[in-house]
Amino acid sequence: MDHPRAVLFDAYGTLFDVYSVGLLAEQLFPGQGQALGVLWRDKQIEYTRLVTTCDDGAHYQPFWDLTRAGLRFACKRLGLDLTAEREQQLMNQYRHLSAFPENREVLQALKSRGIATGILSNGDPEMLGVAVRSAGLENLLDHVLSVDSVRKYKTHPDAYRLGTQATGLQPAQIAFVSCNAWDALAATWFGYRTLWVNRYQLPFEELGTQPIRTGSTLADVLAFFD
Amino acid sequence: MDHPRAVLFDAYGTLFDVYSVGLLAEQLFPGQGQALGVLWRDKQIEYTRLVTTCDDGAHYQPFWDLTRAGLRFACKRLGLDLTAEREQQLMNQYRHLSAFPENREVLQALKSRGIATGILSNGDPEMLGVAVRSAGLENLLDHVLSVDSVRKYKTHPDAYRLGTQATGLQPAQIAFVSCNAWDALAATWFGYRTLWVNRYQLPFEELGTQPIRTGSTLADVLAFFD
Numbered sequence: 001m002d003h004p005r006a007v008l009f010d011a012y013g014t015l016f017d018v019y020s021v022g023l024l025a026e027q028l029f030p031g032q033g034q035a036l037g038v039l040w041r042d043k044q045i046e047y048t049r050l051v052t053t054c055d056d057g058a059h060y061q062p063f064w065d066l067t068r069a070g071l072r073f074a075c076k077r078l079g080l081d082l083t084a085e086r087e088q089q090l091m092n093q094y095r096h097l098s099a100f101p102e103n104r105e106v107l108q109a110l111k112s113r114g115i116a117t118g119i120l121s122n123g124d125p126e127m128l129g130v131a132v133r134s135a136g137l138e139n140l141l142d143h144v145l146s147v148d149s150v151r152k153y154k155t156h157p158d159a160y161r162l163g164t165q166a167t168g169l170q171p172a173q174i175a176f177v178s179c180n181a182w183d184a185l186a187a188t189w190f191g192y193r194t195l196w197v198n199r200y201q202l203p204f205e206e207l208g209t210q211p212i213r214t215g216s217t218l219a220d221v222l223a224f225f226d
Numbered sequence: 227m228d229h230p231r232a233v234l235f236d237a238y239g240t241l242f243d244v245y246s247v248g249l250l251a252e253q254l255f256p257g258q259g260q261a262l263g264v265l266w267r268d269k270q271i272e273y274t275r276l277v278t279t280c281d282d283g284a285h286y287q288p289f290w291d292l293t294r295a296g297l298r299f300a301c302k303r304l305g306l307d308l309t310a311e312r313e314q315q316l317m318n319q320y321r322h323l324s325a326f327p328e329n330r331e332v333l334q335a336l337k338s339r340g341i342a343t344g345i346l347s348n349g350d351p352e353m354l355g356v357a358v359r360s361a362g363l364e365n366l367l368d369h370v371l372s373v374d375s376v377r378k379y380k381t382h383p384d385a386y387r388l389g390t391q392a393t394g395l396q397p398a399q400i401a402f403v404s405c406n407a408w409d410a411l412a413a414t415w416f417g418y419r420t421l422w423v424n425r426y427q428l429p430f431e432e433l434g435t436q437p438i439r440t441g442s443t444l445a446d447v448l449a450f451f452d
Contacts, residue, residue: 046272046408047431047433049275049279050381050408050411050412050431050433051433052279053275053278053279053381053382053412054381054382054383054412054415054416058415059415059433061433061434069431069432069433069434070432072432073429073431073432076429076432077428077429155276155279155280156279156280157280182272182276185276186276186279186280189280189284189285190280202303203299203302203303205273205276205295205299206295206296206298206299206302207273207276207277207285207287207295208287208295
């Protein structure tokens with residue numbers, strides 16, 4: 001089979017470390033930072049699904065707003081006093097998540113082979129713009145695609161379709177990289193050649209479909225080009 | 227406003243106690259029963275969303291199969307050895323979940339007022355049939371509606387629409403009762419007159435919509451008829 005002609009990366013959890021908010025969370029809520037980081041993330045993702053499943057975009061809210069809603073829920077659930085100031089601090093931290101260290105090198109390696117690169121993310125355009133600039137990746141990405149334009153979050157096919165539309169390629173000509181198992185699963189259903197980067201040694205989803213490849217760092221995407 | 231003319235209940239978590247599997251889980255995996263019960267339930271629900279969001283029913287699997295998939299994932303995630311025998315025991319327990327004690331009395335009170343009653347559930351017809359018969363509720367329910375007929379799980383509007391189709395009523399003429407906050411939320415979006423029964427003192431979802439009523443037991447549905 002031919003090599004992929006483009007590589008699309010998920011952003012949150014894949015290029016950017018969503019749990020890097022945990023340090024600040026731990027400072028603000030000693031002993032609860034990790035629990036808050038996990039529940040915040042889970043709820044944020046749950047909310048993307050609730051607004052997507054219900055009614056064809058009628059209840060869509062941008063990722064930034066769902067991120068804030070998830071934070072508020074998580075703090076209430078854990079009994080944490082989220083003052084306006086703490087909320088602002090945590091949301092500001094979310095805007096400037098740490099990038100995983102191998103990002104730049106992997107993107108450079110792809111560019112040097114003439115492969116188109118991009119992000120296909122639930123994040124809204126402003127969030128993605130800040131994150132990409134903060135990580136200094138703007139010159140290494142040909143496409144920064146946000147589901148905001150279709151008002152449906154991954155795992156909706158309309159979201160994944162942004163990648164084929166932007167590149168003019170077929171799904172099987174595109175490698176799709178995500179650290180989120182649900183994302184790698186649904187991208188595989190869509191027809192992308194998927195790499196699931198299993199950073200946290202988790203089991204894959206038990207729905208009868210496996211990603212094309214599984215790796216442990218983003219650099220494993222280069223195996224598609226061997 | 228007129229009283230509702232029908233009351234529809236969610237099944238799993240609302241009429242039937244999904245955490246009643248915890249006792250057996252604790253026997254099989256000492257010290258991990260509660261964690262398994264929670265993760266199993268979370269994953270089961272997550273899977274309903276993944277298959278619903280992806281592609282208009284193409285990846286639909288019945289609730290029984292997703293329940294099994296959720297159990298398998300949860301055990302792998304927690305490092306528990308799910309033998310075939312243990313899986314069969316736990317799945318059999320899931321088929322015979324405990325009913326919450328107030329169910330019968332509430333349904334009888336509604337029937338005595340001439341109100342139509344029903345279940346609108348993610349469960350597949352066979353699961354629902356066994357659960358309803360086990361709880362001895364078959365003569366107290368006018369409708370047992372499964373999303374299986376539309377191959378989309380709640381919170382998809384096609385799932386909620388089963389209730390208006392079966393009763394011939396408008397959404398605002400139907401009270402919808404769920405202990406699951408996400409279900410009460412989406413049913414409110416659909417237009418039902420919702421009661422969220424908050425059995426576990428949880429915060430409601432932070433998406434800008436509140437249920438019409440909040441209560442602590444199913445009996446609070448009778449307040450719609452005061």
